[in-house]
Amino acid sequence: MKVVIIGGGAGGLSTASNIRKYDKQAEITVITMDENIAYSPCAIPYVLCGEVECFDDIIMHQPEDYLDRDITVITQAEVYEVRSSENKIKYHSNDEVEHELPYDFLVIATGGVPFIPPVVGTKLEGVFTILTIQDGFEIKKWAENSKRAVVVGAGLIGLEMAYGLKKMGLKVTVTEMQTQIVPRSLDPNMAQIVQEYLEEEGIEVILGKAIEKIIGEETVEGAVFGEEPVNAELLIMATGVRPETKLAKIAGCEMGQWAILVNEKMRTSVPNIYAVGDCVEVLDAITGHTTQSPLGSAAVRQAKIAAKNITGIDAEFRPVLNAMVSKIGDLEFGAVGLTKAAATRNDLEVVFGQKRALTKARYYPGAKRIDVKMICNLKGRIIGCQIIAKEKVAERVDTMALAIAKEVTCFELANMEFSYAPPLSMVIDPIILAAENACEKLKQVTGG
Ligand SMILES: Cc1cc2nc3c(=O)[nH]c(=O)nc-3n(C[C@H](O)[C@H](O)[C@H](O)COP(=O)(O)OP(=O)(O)OC[C@H]3O[C@@H](n4cnc5c(N)ncnc54)[C@H](O)[C@@H]3O)c2cc1C
Numbered sequence: 001m002k003v004v005i006i007g008g009g010a011g012g013l014s015t016a017s018n019i020r021k022y023d024k025q026a027e028i029t030v031i032t033m034d035e036n037i038a039y040s041p042c043a044i045p046y047v048l049c050g051e052v053e054c055f056d057d058i059i060m061h062q063p064e065d066y067l068d069r070d071i072t073v074i075t076q077a078e079v080y081e082v083r084s085s086e087n088k089i090k091y092h093s094n095d096e097v098e099h100e101l102p103y104d105f106l107v108i109a110t111g112g113v114p115f116i117p118p119v120v121g122t123k124l125e126g127v128f129t130i131l132t133i134q135d136g137f138e139i140k141k142w143a144e145n146s147k148r149a150v151v152v153g154a155g156l157i158g159l160e161m162a163y164g165l166k167k168m169g170l171k172v173t174v175t176e177m178q179t180q181i182v183p184r185s186l187d188p189n190m191a192q193i194v195q196e197y198l199e200e201e202g203i204e205v206i207l208g209k210a211i212e213k214i215i216g217e218e219t220v221e222g223a224v225f226g227e228e229p230v231n232a233e234l235l236i237m238a239t240g241v242r243p244e245t246k247l248a249k250i251a252g253c254e255m256g257q258w259a260i261l262v263n264e265k266m267r268t269s270v271p272n273i274y275a276v277g278d279c280v281e282v283l284d285a286i287t288g289h290t291t292q293s294p295l296g297s298a299a300v301r302q303a304k305i306a307a308k309n310i311t312g313i314d315a316e317f318r319p320v321l322n323a324m325v326s327k328i329g330d331l332e333f334g335a336v337g338l339t340k341a342a343a344t345r346n347d348l349e350v351v352f353g354q355k356r357a358l359t360k361a362r363y364y365p366g367a368k369r370i371d372v373k374m375i376c377n378l379k380g381r382i383i384g385c386q387i388i389a390k391e392k393v394a395e396r397v398d399t400m401a402l403a404i405a406k407e408v409t410c411f412e413l414a415n416m417e418f419s420y421a422p423p424l425s426m427v428i429d430p431i432i433l434a435a436e437n438a439c440e441k442l443k444q445v446t447g448g
Helices: 010-022 041-048 063-067 133-143 156-167 188-200 246-251 296-310 340-345 393-405 410-414 430-446
Strands: 002-006 027-031 071-074 077-083 088-093 098-102 105-108 112-114 127-129 148-152 171-176 204-207 211-216 220-225 228-231 234-237 241-243 273-275 324-328 331-337 350-358 369-377 382-389
Touching: 002 010, 002 098, 010 027, 010 071, 010 296, 041 133, 041 156, 063 071, 077 246, 105 246, 105 296, 127 133, 133 234, 148 156, 148 220, 156 171, 156 188, 156 234, 156 324, 188 204, 188 324, 188 331, 188 369, 188 382, 220 234, 246 273, 273 296, 324 393, 331 393, 340 350, 340 369, 340 382, 350 430, 369 393, 369 430, 382 393, 382 430, 393 430, 410 430
Parallel strands: 002 027, 002 105, 027 071, 105 273, 127 234, 148 171, 148 234, 171 204
Antiparallel strands: 077 088, 088 098, 112 241, 211 220, 220 228, 324 331, 331 382, 350 369, 369 382
16 A cells, blocks of 8 residues: 655654554655654744753654655655545656656645735845744744744744743743734633733733834845834744645545535545644534634644544544643643634523632642633533643643543532642642532523
8 A cells, every 4th residue: 555645743643653653664755845753843932042952852753764654755755746546646856857646545635834914025034934843943943033023923833932932031022913812712811811921021011003114125124013113133923824725626626615625534534544633624523514613732633543444444524612721931831722702703501610729739849820810611511621820731632622521510620529739730630610609600600
């Protein structure tokens, strides 16, 4: 069996490794435009802020490591044609030579491309997008000779990059066209907690203003937001990523609302072509609508499902809750399921429970403040949760992901058994306290 995988990121390489796990004979070839493979883009901001020493540390494997497992990885090569009627792809390598490869199964794992708003000045030197390790490397080099930076877009990546640049010693401004930061994952009152932390760390935040133009002759000198000019020698467009669907379209794959349409087996509409990662759309577990899940964690899970189905093992990718976490300085924040705002946009009637508590017993040295917001529908089913603290956020987000996936209600959660020891937890966990608060609100709303 010949498998060709386009893309050497989280989705592509995980598919290759999983196919090898289930089929020792398959001929597996991965083709990527990137020079580097098997690195973690998620770690780029942590190289900037110095928590990870250098970019080499975030490259986990080289092509030779894959060859040891009989997986061929071709780097710096672009696939430009997919002839699905003949089960063939064409690519050219950096020597400009054209090649053809036949396949029995093709996996499209082409990821995304940064979205750049159509404003003047995006081609000036010092204006960057962030997708690959090379982008990270170039941003760091440019930042070493800069004093002021603007990050356009206050999503996760924008904030993580902003903090990294601040730690490098730059004066940093983050701008966001919406009226709050992290609008996709946090409600305004929770986003405010993160914003206050950023401001305490010396990062300026401008909300509710879209970028109008970038100023400069050859290199960037600043940008205008609304009427407000901001000076900067470095500007990062962290304005989102769009799925890279060009090849899938050439192959004749049906597109969905946002990206490549796949079924629960990660199969596209074209026989023998699968797709995984940022280039596909998925189903939202709460609303049932199509959505995107541009997360490394989703790409790796989808890869496992595609590999199983390609090797004859039946497996299905479940609708997503988009569980996420991030760490900026010593502040951790995470979310899973719907925010209250997203629930309202989807015409869902909800209540929310909210609690500010501590991560350890009150008297225990080092106890940290923790904020939990829990969203429930009017039957009490938990459909979303947001958590912010200086420790132990990821574990709680994952607990809530399980609770939401299993359709637990706030009444059930409020009565669940959690572990306790003063240096590790409160005797009643903050998520139980938030569930109790949601139960009270629900009783007020439903009169139950
Ligand atoms: C700064 C940053 C921080 C992030 N932090 C997190 C995080 O904390 N947690 C999290 O879950 N996610 C995070 N992400 C998102 C995560 O990195 C992506 O969701 C993940 O990399 C998607 O994997 P993928 O395989 O779909 O795409 P990618 O990793 O983007 O790989 C796409 C591949 O396709 C190749 N390709 C595209 N077109 C062609 C072609 N025509 N021919 C050949 N090759 C082609 C590219 O060269 C590349 O190798 C972060 C991303 C960034 C940039």
